[in-house]
Amino acid sequence: MFSEHEVISNKVLNGKFNLIKLKSKNRDFKYKVGQFVTIKVKDNIFRCYSIASLPEELPFWDIFVDISPGGPGTTYLKSIKKGQVIKTLNPRGNFLLNKRLDNHIFAATGCGIAPFLPMIKELLKSKDKKIFFLWGLRFKKDIVLEDLLKSYAKANRNFSFKIILSKPEKDWKGETGHINNTISKIAKGFSYSNTGIYLSGSGEFIKESESLLLNEKFPLKRIFVEACY
Numbered sequence: 001m002f003s004e005h006e007v008i009s010n011k012v013l014n015g016k017f018n019l020i021k022l023k024s025k026n027r028d029f030k031y032k033v034g035q036f037v038t039i040k041v042k043d044n045i046f047r048c049y050s051i052a053s054l055p056e057e058l059p060f061w062d063i064f065v066d067i068s069p070g071g072p073g074t075t076y077l078k079s080i081k082k083g084q085v086i087k088t089l090n091p092r093g094n095f096l097l098n099k100r101l102d103n104h105i106f107a108a109t110g111c112g113i114a115p116f117l118p119m120i121k122e123l124l125k126s127k128d129k130k131i132f133f134l135w136g137l138r139f140k141k142d143i144v145l146e147d148l149l150k151s152y153a154k155a156n157r158n159f160s161f162k163i164i165l166s167k168p169e170k171d172w173k174g175e176t177g178h179i180n181n182t183i184s185k186i187a188k189g190f191s192y193s194n195t196g197i198y199l200s201g202s203g204e205f206i207k208e209s210e211s212l213l214l215n216e217k218f219p220l221k222r223i224f225v226e227a228c229y
């Protein structure tokens with residue numbers, strides 16, 4: 001029932017996020033881009049984490065973890081070391097890419113970026129998809145992976161991204177506030193009929209953003225959501 005996976009590395013990206021690389025010991029461990037695994041933390045304690053890498057990288061796969069909550073899940077994941085073995089249930093979830101659409105707007109708060117990492121990589125393979133990624137964080141010190149995002153933008157003119165901070169330090173020169181309103185503004189630049197909007201992160205952010213998008217007559221059937229916390 002459980003799959004076992006060896007910890008290859010547990011990298012501290014900053015004081016908030018860790019990137020954990022795993023190697024599956026189970027040949028049947030398969031997933032679709034956007035799905036999550038349920039990790040066994042202790043007897044009777046389980047936590048879900050989106051898979052942050054592409055299926056073709058198996059048996060290697062990643063999770064991207066916000067270690068700040070400090071409950072059983074993050075305390076465990078913060079402490080795991082190279083060579084240790086973790087147990088998971090099989091991947092599941094319906095937060096999947098709709099690859100038939102031409103335009104994809106991804107909006108995440110915090111660790112909500114995790115399922116978008118492989119989704120964006122997957123879409124970048126076809127040069128004709130328009131991709132916009134919007135990331136809401138609190139502080140400038142929370143920002144990670146900016147170089148990766150910049151390299152995507154440099155290599156592919158159809159990819160762009162924006163990071164917005166809700167509680168920026170004084171020297172922040174970028175945009176400030178919550179990302180909710182910005183999503184509908186960005187959506188207006190795309191043809192609604194051929195655009196998917198993916199929301200991932202806090203439940204409150206998803207509820208508010210969805211309601212703003214519906215007010216702007218964005219079709220509900222092309223809003224895809226995953227609440228992580």
Ligand SMILES: Cc1cc2nc3c(=O)[nH]c(=O)nc-3n(C[C@H](O)[C@H](O)[C@H](O)COP(=O)(O)OP(=O)(O)OC[C@H]3O[C@@H](n4cnc5c(N)ncnc54)[C@H](O)[C@@H]3O)c2cc1C
Binds near residue numbers: 064070114226228
């Ligand atoms: C489908 C799904 C996918 C998920 N994917 C990821 C992922 O890829 N990466 C990831 O880091 N987490 C992800 N989570 C959240 C994860 O499952 C845990 O809830 C989280 O790591 C906290 O677990 P904990 O045991 O440390 O804290 P808990 O004891 O479960 O929670 C402590 C408190 O922190 C709050 N909280 C939990 N997570 C956050 C957060 N990120 N920011 C602010 N407050 C939070 C909880 O609501 C609670 O009030 C996902 C959750 C779901 C349901």
